[in-house]
Amino acid sequence: MSRPPQRRPLDFIGIALALVIIGAYFTLPFVVQPERGPSTVAVLTESKKANELGVFKTGLEVIPLAGLGILLLGIWNVIAPAAGRAIALLTSVAGLLVVVYYINFFRNTPISPPSEWGEGTILGSLDLAFWVMLVAGALAILQILIPRSVPDERYRIRKLFGNQESVILFGLLLLIFFIGIANPRFLQERNISDNLQGNAYIAVAALGMTMVIVTGNIDISVGSLVGLLAVISGRLVVSGLPAPLAWLAPLIVGAGFGAFIGFLVAYLRIPSIVVTLGMLSIIKGILIIWAGGERVRDMPPEYFLSQMRPLGIPMPIIIMVVLTIVVVLWMRYSATGRAFYALGGNAEAARLSGLSQRRLLMTVFILNGVFIGIASVMYSTQFNIIQATPPPALELSVITASVVGGVSILGGTGTAIGSTMATLLLNFIRSAMIFINVSPFWLKAVQGLLILATVLADLIRRRRQRL
């Protein structure tokens, strides 16, 4: 049935574009100002100040044009399955970023200061624009890995809006383009980096939620559990436990709570929404009584996992990206992952095909507990103080992220890449509104409206697919 991956002319266009961008980046500074080093932006900024540059004088326009090409290429490939889709999504975002950065450059608005990522390494002197270009180039090359099972080009265009991930992608692209033009500071590294770091833990919790919802269940006790596990971890390390053990403890305790919830759901047959509604109050109560409202402080410096920067890249971002990739692959290719979809799609059929519903439910809730544990460590090591109250309305953010990411609340469909993208989109929307001076009082209303719009887009798409 499945055809072998075909190499198509498009792949080579992608590689060509990538080479153009990377090549232009390194050669142009020497063309414009031969005596300068390899930092395009620094050179360009000074040349611009000195009025030496004009549109179509230096050949610099190839960079945004190549970016545009990469953007289109990514969109073109977005209907590819699973991992290929993820690559295509990222490619188009990176392509657009190149374009917007350069539009801003020519409009004489600043691009970005030197990067904090990669500080202390050889990449440390490079700026964000370079990073984006490098990533865009690399992703364009990666396009060649995407399997081509859909030969018809017209079919491809019709299917362009065929999945929730691409709906989110277009949301993200519109956001980057319009807000990036309206207020270039939105695309500054500090803002992007802060947004990614601050919300990575929500994305990780949403991974667990995605699995739970795919099986047709739900967990509304996430917020309380994150709060409790964070305090457990903090208190352990303050009491003298080595930091790695304090990071591990929430995972184990989280798995324990998950096992308990799973037991009630799988063996005693109480609906998960009821169990977790009860657990929500129980865990919150335990947290408040036990912690007594006292914030945890004076953690040793080696405890702050979220503040670490291996290779200069903030740790939360690494964890989020790695876990998302692992979950996407695991849910798509492992037997258990497929069984989750089967269970959520049609529990009776799953039972008749010999799947143990009980074991699957136990597995999914324990896994969810572990992911909540990881999220809570990311949350508790973020700042120097751990609050003794659950993060407010976290369960709603997490469920919303999963649902907006295309996980059907009825079970059976949805991917982890969608939920992570949705977490980022929702929080970028929030940040974007601040940058275009929406009154802070109206933030939530606009956000609610956008959530509604995404859900409706998903629904209309599904309906058209059925026809």
Added chain:
Amino acid sequence: MTDKKTGQPIPRNPTLGEKLRHLLISQEGVLFVIMLVSVLFLATRTDKFLTVDNLLQQGRFMTEVGLIAIPMTYIIITGGIDLSVGSILGLTAIVLGWTWQELGFPLELAIVTGILSGTLAGFVNGLFIVRVGVPPLIMTLATLALYRGLAEGISEARSARGYPEWFFQLGQGEFLGIPTQLWLLIIAVIVFGIVLARTRLGRALYAIGNNELGARFSGLTVNRHLLFIYTFSGFMAGVAGYIFVSRVSTTRSDMGTGIELDVIAAVVLGGTSIFGGTGSIPGTIIGVVLIQLLKNGLTLSGVTSDATIVVIGSVLIFAILVNNFIQSRREES
């Protein structure tokens, strides 16, 4: 004893003992026993608990949850859910305060506008659920954020206060020695309890919850019913919002945050299946009362209010367990 013509046993009226036994092992019966036991237990712990004054005071506090729990029972019976009720409550309160203070509406008109806006909010929920086919959980999750956002945006974090004296009658006054709003709850419970149990509308809701497609094919106007109950939910949340403002004398945009969980807990505790098809108003009200009494009784007997939420969560899970157990035994026998 058999019928002479058909040979079928003639159904005889159940004896009092049978009736009692049936009542006792019904969902409401089990819950009622749990409630009695906890009330007796709490009464032995503190003498401040089982007093008329205290119980009436608790009636005041539980009215808002009780009023919203009625339509929530209807909705959950049809297999849906409404998470936006807390936000609708907040929106109503804000519209009430804003139209009165900023737009200069007479207070009576402001109250009506507030409740109408709550009703409209519920109608919008219903419209999207019915016409567009958005699953209720998702639709009301989105409007949970949207309506709260509207409340925040309209109020711009200002609170409205300084209402005239008569406005507080409903929330703080008494009528025939009983808190005014409790009358409202009692009337609502009786009327809507009868509507659910004894009318065509009520039976239709059970039919939808048991088998929506079957209900459609039997010629029930499913869409109209669903649209009605979500609008009704918005209306009741609006009324609860008005009572809330009247009780606490001020308007803030965060009013009613999280009340949806209290309401759902009470409804589920009252024996309404979250999958739809079963449930009753008496059960729901016992659930509301049980939660309120537990909260109050435990607080009075010296348990901190944070510990009470642990107890309530445990009771919720435990009650469902016991109920599951008894109902499965009943089906076997």
